[in-house]
Amino acid sequence: MQTLSIDFIIRDSPTAVAVLDSNLCFIKHSAIWHRDFASDFDAIIGRYYYDILPDTPDFLRELYSNCLRGASNSNPGKKFVSVNGTVTWLSWKIKPWRDDDDTIKGLIIVLEDVTEIKRKEELLLTSQKVAKTGAWEVDLLSDRVYWTPITKEIHQVPESYEPTLETGINFYKKGLHRNTITRFVTDAMNDGTPWDAEFILVTARGNEVWVRAKGEVEIVDGRPTRLYGTFQDIDEKKKAELKFIETSERLAIATKGAKIGIWDYDFATRKLICDENMFKLYGVDESSCNDRYAELFSVLHPEDRESAYRAWKIAVSGLKEFDTEFRIVRPDGKIRHLKALGVVQMDAEGRALKITGTNWDITALKKTQMLLKNSEESFTGAFESSSIGMALVGLKGQWMKVNQSLCNSLGYEEKKLMQMTFQQITHKEDLEKDLHLLQELLDGKRDSYQIDKRYYHKSGKIVHVILSVTGVRKINGELSHFISQIMDISPRIIAEKELTRLVEVTSEQNESLLNFAHIVSHNLRSHSSNLSMLSGFLNTETDEGERTNLVEMLHDASESLSETVVHLNEVVQVKINVHDKMKPVNLYRTIKGVKKNLGLLLQEENAKLHIEIDKNLVVNGISAYLDSIFLNLITNSIKYSSSDRPPVITIGSQKTNGKIIISFSDNGLGIDLKRHGDKLFGMYKTFHRNSEAKGIGLFITKNQIEAMNGKIEVESTVDVGTTFKLYFETEHSKV
Incomplete structure (x- = not known):
């Protein structure tokens, strides 16, 4: 009878209970166990536990084995995650059962699926953590104070911290906040008055934090026995709110000072709300204005109504923000220019709900813009039509704008010139001086400068100019760019x-x-x-x-x-009429012609003539003079050659600073320049005992070279040889 009663007790148990033998086979179980853990089986008595519950976690399997050896175990709730990701919370009590000889015969397992309860607890704790909301309690009978972990976290104290009512109150900022919470606690203890207020507390780390504290009172037999409530960190929200209030107040002051009108239009009610600045802008009396939308729209200038209305419709459609300018005709007849900006709020279907915007008077700005436009047009006209070169130049030397006169002076098309910098076309001997003065202008040491300088023409010739540079500054005083005036003075040079x-x-x-x-x-x-x-x-x-x-x-x-x-x-x-006779002459062909004419003489004297110049080398000169010069120098080299060695004559060339230098070297007798250097090119001057010497050749040669704007220099060593250096203009170096 007793066994039958036990069977009924287990079967009708309000919890999931199972009795297993030592082999973990079911002996007895409650109806709830069968429902919760074995509903897929008709009967489980005698069946192996793990056949019924194959997904039993390894942790529980180990516990079952330990309990079969005499241990007991319980847990109010543990979280398990299955292989397929399912989360289950289980609570259990496991004890071995024994026979009369105290031998372990199996296990009694009380198992409960507490997933729903634990999930709600987990969500509650998570929401409290996200909301930074903790709880607190004061037992007035024992003076015991309890803070939840989040409350301690807000106060920035360790988890082991044990507060008292006094120390808890002392965390509030001294002054208004501490006095207020003290009054609230006193009133609650005296008459049970609850509170809900915002305070500043100073944490254990010295940080000031805004919190919201709520307190309730529990009363037993007419006397308060417990204070409890919540504690929420609202620091970010409160500071943002205070910042918003501060910004709003500043905005109100700014809009009033700047005379900016603020308006709001509700499409559902067709109601327009305006601040006082709006009515002042439009010159409309607020008290007499019944239909504000119609009243304000009516004062729009007739020529601007269509464009303003079109901008309004585009904004309402959601295509772009409301951003327009228009004129109004005030009741006193004055015309004012206004700027309007508005932001549209849409519903989920894309319909306009509300538009909020601002208006302000830009009449002065419009007048300034008109004056500026006229000034720019005047400057542009003067810039483009100026007879001297003008340019706007960036801070790094790039051309921003050039006029046609400058293009004409430098030989470049505007498009090509705009791709260059002034440094690229400045004569290298003038660049350092120009950049030094420009740096002084950048450093604020001067406002402008003027220099004579040279540019390279597209063709390669030199362009002489007078350059004037002035810095243009922004409103804040920073340099924006430079204005350069470039007067071509090449004709004068x-x-x-x-x-x-x-x-x-x-x-x-x-x-x-x-x-x-x-x-x-x-x-x-x-x-x-x-x-x-x-x-x-x-x-x-x-x-x-x-x-x-x-x-x-x-x-x-x-x-x-x-x-x-x-x-x-x-x-x-x-030197008679030489300038008019000068023209480009190919130097290589000239020397080759002279060599051909002297071929027999060179052969008779066993002389070698090496011509080491570019076949396309061209100088500006007179062909007959060049023939005479090289004829004279070659014959002189042969005439004054050394008897100890065959004559070797080498003619080379180089370009430098817009000049062509021809070096004419031989290995002849040489000249004692210390004795004869000052009279080398004199008329009827001879320096060797040669019966054929007349003393006229070098005199004529020097005069011919100088007549062509060139010069001649000599280097010589006795019994080593002589080198003449002839300087000629290129065909592009006339200026």
Whole structure:
């Protein structure tokens, strides 16, 4: 009878109970067990536990084994995650059952699925943590104070911290907040008054945090026995709220000071709400304005109503924000320009619910813009039509805008010039000075500067300019860009050079006249005296042999006089009308021509002539002069060659600073420049005992080179050789 009663008790147990034998086979179980854990089986008595519950966690399997060895175990709830991701919470009590001999015969298992309860608890704890809400309690009978972990976290105290009512109150900021919470607690203890307020507390780490504290009172037999409530961290929300209030107050002050009107239109009620600034902007009396939408719309300038309405419709459709400008005609007849901005709020279907916006007066701005436009148009007109080059230049040297005069001066098309920087076309000798002054302008040491400088023309020639640079600054004082005025003075430089050349020619001609005077006073007088003396001897001589000899001497003196006259004529002709005869001449072909003409002489003297110049090398000069120069230098090299070695002549070239330098070197006798350097190019000056030397060749050569705006230099070592350096203009270096 007792066994039958036990069977009924287990079967009708309000919990899931199972009795297992030592092999973990079911002996007895409650109806709830069968329902909750074995509903897929008709009967489980005698069945193996793990056949019925194959997904039993390993942790429980180990517990069952331990309990069969005499242990007991219980747990109010443990979370398990199955292989398929299902989450289950189980609570259990496991005890071994014994026979009369105290031998373990099996297990009694009370198992409960508490998943729903635990899930709700977990969600509650999570929501409390996310909301940063903790709980607290004060037992007024024992003075015991309890804080939940989140409450301790808010106070920034360790989990082991044990507060008291006094220490809890002392966390509130001294002054208003501590006094207020003290009053609330006192009132609650005296008459049971609850509270819900916001405070600042100072945490254990010294941080000020806004919190919301709620308190309730539990009363037993007419007296408070317990205080309890919640404690929420609202620091971020409260500071944002205070910031919003502060910003709103500033906005209100700013909009009032800036006379910005704020409006709000509700599409459902068709009601327009405006602040006082709106009515002041429109000049409308707020008290007499019944239909504000119609009243404000009616004062729009007739020419702007359509565009303003179109902007409104586009904004309402959601295509773009409301952003427009229009004019209004105030009741006093004055026309004002207004700017309007608005943000539309839409519902889920994309229909406009409300639009909130601002208006402000931009009349002064419009007038300024008009003046600025007129000024810009004037500047643009002056910029484009200026006869001198003008440019807007960026802070890094890039062209921002150039006029046609500058393009004409530099030879570039506007598109090409805009792709370059001024540094790229500035003459390298002028760049450092220009950049130094520009840096002083950037550093604020000067506002502008003016210099003479040179640019490279697209063709390669030099363009001389007067450059004026002025810095343009923004409102805040920072440099924005530069305005450059570039006056092309190349024609003036050409004229100055021509004048200088004419002065030099005149000076040289004067020198030539002195030479003439010297020759006339010395050379021609010598010839004259010689001829006179020979004539006298001839008239008095009676011996026919002597007369014949005197006649031959008279003939030689006459030829010498003729040669002197020819030399003088050549000197005079060298610099007459030279500038008009100059043109581009291929230097390589000129030298090759001279070499061909002297081929027999070079061969007879076993001389080598090396021409090491570019076949396309072109200089600005006179072809006949160039022929004469190289003919004279080559014949001189052969004439004054060393008897110890065959003559070797080398002609090379290089370009530098817009000039072409021809080096003419030989391995001949050389010249003692210490003794003869100052008279090397003098007329009738010779430096070697050569019967064919006349002292006129180098004089003529120097005059011919200088007549072509060039110059000649010499380097020489006795018995080593001589090098002449001839400087010529390129065909692009006339300026």
